Amino acid sequence: MSTLILIDGSSILYRAYYVFPLLINSRGEPTGAIFGFINILNNIIKKYNPSHMAVVFDSSSKNFRHEIFQYYKCNRLPMPNNLRIQVQPLCEIIQAIGLKIITLNGVEADDVIGTLSYNINKSDDFLTLISTNDKDMAQLVTSKVNLINTDSKKILGPDEVKKKYGVSPKLIADLLAITGDSSDNIPGIPKIGKKTAVILLNEIGGIKYIYSNLNKVACLSFRGAKSTILKLQKYREIALLSYKLAKIKTDVLVDLNHKDLVINNPNIIKLKKFFYRYEFKNFFELFIKINNKNKL
Template sequence: MKKKIILIDGSFYLYRAYYALPNLINSKGYPTGAIYGFINMFNKIIKINPNSYFLIVFDNKGISFRKKIFNKYKSKRKNMPNNLSIQINPLLKIIKAMGYNTISINNIEADDIIGTLALQAEKKDYFVYIFSLDKDIAQLVTQNIKIVNPINYSISGPKEIYYKYRIFPEFISDFLALSGDSIDNIPGIPGIGDIIGKNLINKLGNLKYIYNNLDIINNINFRGGNSIKKKLIKYKKLVFLYHKLTKIKTDINLNLNDLNLINKPKKNYLKSLFKTYKFNKWLKKYK
């Protein structure tokens, strides 16, 4: 039976926990909502995935290669609230004391860590389940790599991704480069929205194939084919730049074999942490 590895988008859970419990503090006035909410959700993931390996992936400080080549990338994102940032180190200590591992790398986005580890795990014959709501992650989906919705726990493989987006996983990055991604502040080609972008991909293929076959756009039942062709030619350099932003890297310098996926819980240390942050709910478990 294949082993299962769970890769968790830690940044998503961190913010979700923080905004769900923004006013939770311990008796000393220290904010604890993000810590409590995160561990609560993580425990649920552990419970519904017995006999699995777990790794939580976080974004880290620094400037990613995407920001270097396109300064407007994610420029609409707000800075992390101070009440959240001061909860990160205590959270990491608790996760480690529970016997689980986290990973973050300066200047490397979490998506690229997840992409690299997911492909390595697949080659080692693991089933990979990625807990994330990030649309970019959909491009990693195969028969052995699936996305789990962190809110309702629905599982998406290649068919589910196609039903949701009307394109197959391997074309997600091409589609986002063409149509844009407002969340990451990627403009896409003006006038090429979701519908035209999906039609181009479904009828022609990926970006390279589209640009190698511009002359047949008028022959494949496209309304306004000449206008679309002119836009594609005008914005060619930009769309290939955008594709560098939307394509998840799967070859960063990281080896799954070097990560400790199984560790013994440090129960006494964990109890002391739970006492410090007044998490009596979990303290009872270790009496």
């Protein structure tokens, strides 16, 4: 079985920037985010030896979620300037390594990753691994689509998602619709916490089914069941809106298939130029070794 790895580039970029040290080369250029991102890529390639791989970034333009909720992600601070100036050289390095970069206007990286994993998941020849720290990606998990948690390095399959979040992957968007998601400014239903949400979802079903069967909520054996019905009724529109915001699309028009995501041989000349400029000599020597061993 071939392995496809999809990198949530925007998620990993910020992690690299904030977790790795602030590095500056002899030219005075910030390089910490570039170093951190390439280090993460290197570790993933070495550990999983994928045959196919792509890095997916969010577009700088607004997407359909902003159209239905103007406050979507409004709590996010602008990208720091010393991170912004590292993005273009980082992308050039990623391409020189031999990896495909994908960015689509009107949708988020999550939706592109969701569509690619859904389409390629139809083939029995692929295991798709998604490298991300975003919990909403857990809704994409199946027996053939798993997550790589960038922090813990653990693989999350269906059982691991259920253990971590209390619900199966197919109910993750419903869970976020009820509890909200502060990182994306998804409102959710006020004063209904995760524990209650998990009970509702596991006992009754997804958010739409809950609203079709509110009478069943009163029959559940948890404290405050009746008051929960009132909250559900009061915030119905917000809950359904939150579900639309949290639900990852798997039908985006992406004119790519698995053949387009094959890892190409690295461009040694360009890699040498970049790695020596940004003073990552050890990275260059490492990629030479990988290439010589035909691991890319």
